[in-house]
Amino acid sequence: MSAEHAAVADNPNIGCTGLDHRKMGMWAFLGSECMFFGSLIGTYLAYKGKSINGPGPHEILNIPLTSVSAFVLLMSSLLMVLALAAVQRNDMKWGKIWLFMTAVFGAGFVGFQIFEFTHFVHLGLTLQTNLFGSTFFVLTGFHGAHVTGGVIWLLAMWTLAMRGKLGPQDSLKVEICGLYWHFVDIVWIVIFALIYLIP
């Protein structure tokens, strides 16, 4: 057995599959999240066009504004992989910058969503107004909560990096945080296409 294989065998985080438990656990969690959001998206589509009173999606959704916020979230995914690449090559200066910028872009997306929700309430659409309101707010609200959780996680990673407690030996932690972040991005790709773009 080589020294490298021995080190891997001694590592309690590596299981019989040869994969790190933490990374595998995150992928399993993301799999369960697929089914969670699948149920919410399915419910929205099942009730689409079945509200007996307004306002409906065509009267209220602001596609240009949401396109900007969708683009912000999409580009935050690029910043996240740049942060991971920087941490992996021990370039902590840029690692900190990209981590912070990812959190800022995420917070920007949440800001867009708060503005949108507030605007919709002023236009008379709430959770109780009709089937569209109920399914729309539950779906996009849960997504927004996930993004908020991701921003808090990113800021925690950035704080660790600022205190010198995050280095290349912790790149797996950044990668797992990144997996979660990319997941909220791909969920929004689906929500944006199915809820906002399809007429």
Next chain:
Amino acid sequence: MDSSQAAHASAAHDEGHASVQTYIRVAVVLAILTAIEIGSLYVPGLPNHALVTLILIFGTLKFALVVAFFMHLRYDNKLLTVLFVGPLVIATAIILAIMALFGAYLLLARG
């Protein structure tokens, strides 16, 4: 776990990630796909079924690019792909089943 163990652990599960240049190229492609996706809404005379098909294709491409390159599934162990794609297939089946149960064919029946 010390840093040498972490490095070995990392070597055990990572089969290599894309380069920064690849990430930037993927981001440019994602931006172009998003622009076309949104722009297709403003094409005069485009039938609804064509519009829906275009949006679904571009959305799927963007989803696949992020998962393959940014989430590194293209480079990682295939077991992770199974862990994610399995539930994703089930989620898609759930969506289609709920829509069928509720007779909600609005998504594709227009135009």
